[in-house]
Amino acid sequence: MAAAPFLNLAQAIANTPTTNNDDYKALVCVFLYGGMDNHDTVIPYDQASYTQWSNIRNTLLSQYTNKRSQANLLPIDTPARFGSRQFSLPPELSGIAQLYQQGKVSLVGNVGPLLEPTTAASIRSETAKLPSRLFSHNDQQSTWMSGQTEGAQFGWAGMLNDALIEQGQQSPSTFSAITTSSAELLITGSNTTPYHVHDGQAATIDVLDMFDEPNALQKHFSALGHKTNNLVEQDMSTQINQAYSANDQFNAALSEVSVALPAFPATPLAKQLETVSKTIAIRDQLQEKRQVFVVAMGGFDTHSGQAQSLPKLQSALDGALVAFDSAMQSLGLSDKVTLFTASDFGRTLAINGDGTDHGWGSHHFVMGGAVQGGTIFGDIPEAKLNHSLDAGNGRLIPTLSVDQYAASFGQWLGIDQHTLENIFPNLLKFGAPPALFK
Template sequence: MNRRNFLKFGSASLATAATLSSLNVLANESASNSDDYKALVCVFLYGGMDNYDTIIPFDDVSYQGWAAIRAPLLSRYATSRTQSNLHALNTPARFGARKFALAPEMTQLAALYNQGNMAIVGNVGPLLAPTQRAMIEANTASLPARLFSHNDQQSTWMSGSPEGAQFGWAGKISDALVQGNIANDSPFSAITMSSGELLITGEQTAPYHLIGGNPADITVLKGVSGDLKAQLEQHFAATGEHASNLLKQDMIAKQQSAYHANALYKSSVSSNTETTTAFPNSFLGQQLASVANVISSHQQLGTNRQVFMVTLGGFDTHSDQARELPELQTTLDQAIGAFASELQANGLFDKVTLFTASDFGRTLAVNGDGTDHGWGSHHFVMGGAVNGGTIYGDLPPAEFDHSLDVGGGRLIPTISTEQYAANFASWMGVNETEINALFPTLGEFGERPDFMM
């Protein structure tokens, strides 16, 4: 690891990859006045969301087959999954007689989809090459490492490699944008509201951590005042520090940049806590409210490209799924709905794209009280720049033993995570040559689904 990366990853969580010159953003008129702003927001659903009970077959034949398989679970839901309670989706003609709907708890997501502001990307997952069940049975398929493992598949979704990877694809996108002079080199280019730092970590891009929408504080400064406080502030800002040793020089610069980055964030964003929309008081709702505040302050922060990471856990529903999953779906629906409303109210809906990701999907088969680990999963992509109101890719039938069923209704993906991510890279401004370098398996697949304008 080179000296720069050693410093970046060995420093405290306050540290960012910024230099002092990059923090003088308020004087950078080209940054602060530019309307060339774009942001990606990843909502990572930890545990593996059950897509079979999120995007539900809606035509009579498909629904009855699904309901028969899922009968042990369906009898336990407080809100019945009868067809009359589902939210019908406009289904593309290529699915023929098959129709789809969202779960009863997902009212706002269904409205966003049917209004053309959200798309569904079907059956996405880690792939090295197109794969069929027969290839797996014949032991001729090239498969991603450590399938069905939570930690490894979370890492693979974020980076293309199992647990232990250093850099994520969104962080690499941020690197490429800075190197191509499309994005400003800013400490606020990549922000995590909870965890999932890997996705937004690049070789030059380091995540800026927020806790409850705020940067980490130096607690001792809250209990002092006067000369003592001034002296402590100078100490923590490394004011006037000099050293001949190269390592000490870099650590001083790192401490100075981190301190001033936090000061700039507090002056630009922390005071901007009012939103037009009433966000739900859930963990996800408050994360997305903080993201909205940062986005609305992007000019003061001097950044024209940003990637955000927010998370929602609890989707590992091996048991008690009939109680837990509807609560999670309600949380997801209300938080994303409020986020969309806030962006629309502020005229920023066209500049922000939100997408979901998760460890994996889950089995169609019921284990008695829940479902087990799967592979391919369906995802939502929302924003004004999304070619919405339609489904991209495949939604395989809710039945067993077809060519994409690897057992128990575990779906073999038909869209790779790299194809999924490449669309976001292109929208953010990365050229195709660089995209192919960032995502080396793209050449193994055909034309990627184009769900971004």
């Protein structure tokens, strides 16, 4: 039973047509566990806004080794609609800043879970309809992935894949939804089951190494289905055998294809994205034309020691995304693969001494050749306290819902508006999804 979460990962392998670059698309979610500090991701750069921001965070900023002085920040092109306001990225995100300037990355500002458009005034008057269990890690992780708090069964990327199956754009298959992490809820649907890969190969059960006879457990379950009248045992045997078959197919595909990729940094996130890159490289052997991936990185719950931990996390994120962009370029698939970030929530603008607390709205990156790069979608509220979008202590009330953010990816995959409205039932309460793609 302990192995069950792994063993029923695979469904029957579909006989789908061989894919090609022209008809291939993939989404890659980088989930940042803990709540990434949006106020130290997109930093005000014009003098008035920077002074306002730095005064609020002065005590925390003094603790950074790599200072957040204006001279040390990386200014990015800011759309004219922000008027005199300008923005920058911290020095640890130099690679992402360069990709932004090259038109390969865009920012999506102030995204978060919403049930309806909300302001500070409507919260104070207790007329606002709010998402359940705001500021709770587990619940907001689940809400970002599924629209529901902890205990949800299906995630929105899994439901997007279900829709592709229902619309006949692909057949049910083992390798259409792949995770290298624990964020499988995002890519789980009623007809979509996450498949786990690890360190560049199919995930395996380590206990099998304890058997002296090779493939002893596999042989046992292969025979069990024919020997038992117990329906539970028969189903378990079927699932296990399908998992073995899927693993054999995946590893065989890897062995058949010589995948030469640019070097990835030796960080956990970069290695996950390297695994995703290798999996995308064998898409023809796996017979996939649409795929959704999720990778994850933890450590962003920076209640304390933020000046020491956050720059390291940002540097690791930067190196991983830059390497992934290079990998997609080398595979000739930059415009066929879109990467985006997500997180539990943002963080407070106010500090608690040497850290920040749980927020709500946050800013995220979207990367890929199909993306309208070098711009900012959504809003970046002013870095001040007690404004109309401040839920308290500089917790940003989102102005762009997760529904809109996610629906834009569904549009890119080719899912029709009616289906998107079924997947995201609150979508009609907001404006159109941001036009992220060319």
